[in-house]
Amino acid sequence: MSANAFRPSPVVPTVDFDHDGKQHGFLRLPYSRDESAWGSVMIPIAVVKNGSGPTALLTGGNHGDEYEGPLALFELARTLEAMEVSGTVIIVPAMNYPAFRAGTRTSPIDKGNMNRCFPGRPDGTITEKIADYFQRELLPRADIVLDFHSGGRTLDFVPFCAAHILADKALEARAFEAVTAFSAPFSMKMLEIDAVGMFDTAAEEMGKVFVTTELGGGGTARAETVRIARRGVLNVLCHAGIVAGAPELRPTRWLDMPSGDCFSFAEDDGMIEPMADLGEMVARGQVIARIHGVARTGTKPCEMRAKMSGMLAARHFPGLVNAGDCAAVVAAVLE
Numbered sequence: 001m002s003a004n005a006f007r008p009s010p011v012v013p014t015v016d017f018d019h020d021g022k023q024h025g026f027l028r029l030p031y032s033r034d035e036s037a038w039g040s041v042m043i044p045i046a047v048v049k050n051g052s053g054p055t056a057l058l059t060g061g062n063h064g065d066e067y068e069g070p071l072a073l074f075e076l077a078r079t080l081e082a083m084e085v086s087g088t089v090i091i092v093p094a095m096n097y098p099a100f101r102a103g104t105r106t107s108p109i110d111k112g113n114m115n116r117c118f119p120g121r122p123d124g125t126i127t128e129k130i131a132d133y134f135q136r137e138l139l140p141r142a143d144i145v146l147d148f149h150s151g152g153r154t155l156d157f158v159p160f161c162a163a164h165i166l167a168d169k170a171l172e173a174r175a176f177e178a179v180t181a182f183s184a185p186f187s188m189k190m191l192e193i194d195a196v197g198m199f200d201t202a203a204e205e206m207g208k209v210f211v212t213t214e215l216g217g218g219g220t221a222r223a224e225t226v227r228i229a230r231r232g233v234l235n236v237l238c239h240a241g242i243v244a245g246a247p248e249l250r251p252t253r254w255l256d257m258p259s260g261d262c263f264s265f266a267e268d269d270g271m272i273e274p275m276a277d278l279g280e281m282v283a284r285g286q287v288i289a290r291i292h293g294v295a296r297t298g299t300k301p302c303e304m305r306a307k308m309s310g311m312l313a314a315r316h317f318p319g320l321v322n323a324g325d326c327a328a329v330v331a332a333v334l335e
């Protein structure tokens, strides 16, 4: 264990996590800079607590250009009252607050990608300091964690709630029960391209029930996906026994990302032409996108073919694509 683990976090919460009632406050992170010598980053946080009981940690804005989570969680923080709760609900609608304010995936301060820098560092960059606070102060308090994501500016997804296949099968089963309770139109057994440094991995390694979402994308939100987020978060709180009542279950289709074959990465730069739309079934070998060179006329487009059969679950969003971009994700339909 490094000496950093013993250094206290510089983050100062203005809320008391052990206090009954509803509190709106901040995680205040000192950030000395040209514009503000003794200034701070003020990350909004709400704590709704009523007696003993389980604790849910609800987060959005892990990436700053994904809006269903913040829209659901700012609203929940405004409307959820302590008398409706048995236990504690910790709400951070915009984890990477500088990125959220800039409308960008990563922080404009240090280019930090919150979901690639766990466990963070108390003496690191601004993004690493936020991650460290979650790692050492907030995650240990939680019994269940719901972290909202969407596709951001560069991806678009069919709306799903997801959990990961884990070595700890009992924990995995509890996570998928929470996914079922969330009740998005799709439920995903999610494979990560690179799980190192993710909030997800940090929570799972701590033995926490962790569920996440991908609810849309394109750097905006839709009425339908915001409704899914708002219903889903209340469903998860009911499932956890923190809010009274049963989850409002809706039909869901289970999807799986069984191997790296689900991802298609562009190998050329150019203009991308979707040859299938989100939610469409595609067969292995089928052309799912074409990339058109834009430097001259007369060049043939490059064809991207599905490496497995299934449903198109995600796609590159902008009209222009670069080599290396994730162009599409095909998921197997389980039922």
Ligand SMILES: [Zn+2]
Residues within 6 Å of the ligand: 062, 063, 066, 148, 149, 150, 152
């Ligand atoms: Zn994200």
